[in-house]
Amino acid sequence: MNPCLNRAIYAVALLLLCWQGAAQAAEAFPVELRAITQGGGQAQIHAYGRLEATPQKLYFLTDGIMQSLKVVDGQQVKKYSLLATLDPFFIKKEIEQHRQEVAFSRKELSRMQALSSHEVASKKRFDTAQIQLARAQNALQQAQERLKRHNLRAPASGRILHRHLDHAQPITTATPIFDFKADHEPWLVTLRIAAHHMALVDAKVPVKLHFPTHPHEDVSGQVRHSALSQGGGDGHYALKVAVVEKRVFFRAGLQVQATLGRRVADSKGIYPIPLAALSAIHGGQADLYVLKKDQQQVTKLRVAFHRLEGTVAQLYTDLSPYSHYVYRGQHQLRDGVKVRILTPNPKP
Structure with a gap:
């Protein structure tokens, strides 16, 4: 092909591309805005978890043949009570x-x-x-x-949560015999909480614990400590809550619904945003397009949220520098483009 013709085609294609970019830059995408408001978030944080017994596993201190098991699951025992024996x-x-x-x-x-x-x-x-x-x-x-060592005795007054063996058999010092919970040790609840919620939990406020399988066993708890959950990649924490009131639970593993107190000072930093305004939702985060007052250029933010009642999200990302967010039309936007307002300043 003629080199001059090649250069001419390339110049025409470049001109068309520049014209298209200029047209897109000048285009104002039609959107519907809503004003950003603070507050209105829940006074509590809801979480789910399971009951733990802070149990200790009891073992024999020597190898041998199991001769007898003296207790059953759920049995209350006193300190030094004989629990099991090996063949002597x-x-x-x-x-x-x-x-x-x-x-x-x-x-x-x-x-x-x-x-x-x-x-x-x-x-x-x-x-x-x-x-x-x-x-x-x-x-x-x-x-x-x-x-x-052929006699296994209770280390303290407490309750037998689980008996691992049911009949005589050879055992070693690594064979667990009982799961035991001492009376002086509290029951614990492990709750799974997102990282952005963890920062808002008020550890001084008592935790309300509800057991769906025991509707009449609602108790109070106190936050002990938290740690990043195993794996750590999902951004969730394992929050340990000690049951304050004395209650008799015959086994661990019960499902728990917990209501935790939120720090009052942080409630002002909550922004209720309809889920319809969010895009690219994943793992408690989403994209939100916002505008500063009297501007037509949008900014795309990656925000952290908590879904409520399936229609509204509570955002904990600071939106104070912005006045409005895009409620409809955000799926065609890019960061930094201009927008044309369809409904001026509707109430949220």
């Missing part, structure tokens, strides 16, 4: 053997003492007899301590 057959035979060795060593020591008094036995043989008796007594004491 072998350890008792060992203790009996050590007792015989102690008795023999004592007789031998007495014999060496008598011979030494008549200068028949040397001092070395007498010292050896003393050492053998001490070793036999130490072995007997250790065996008796191991016998105590």
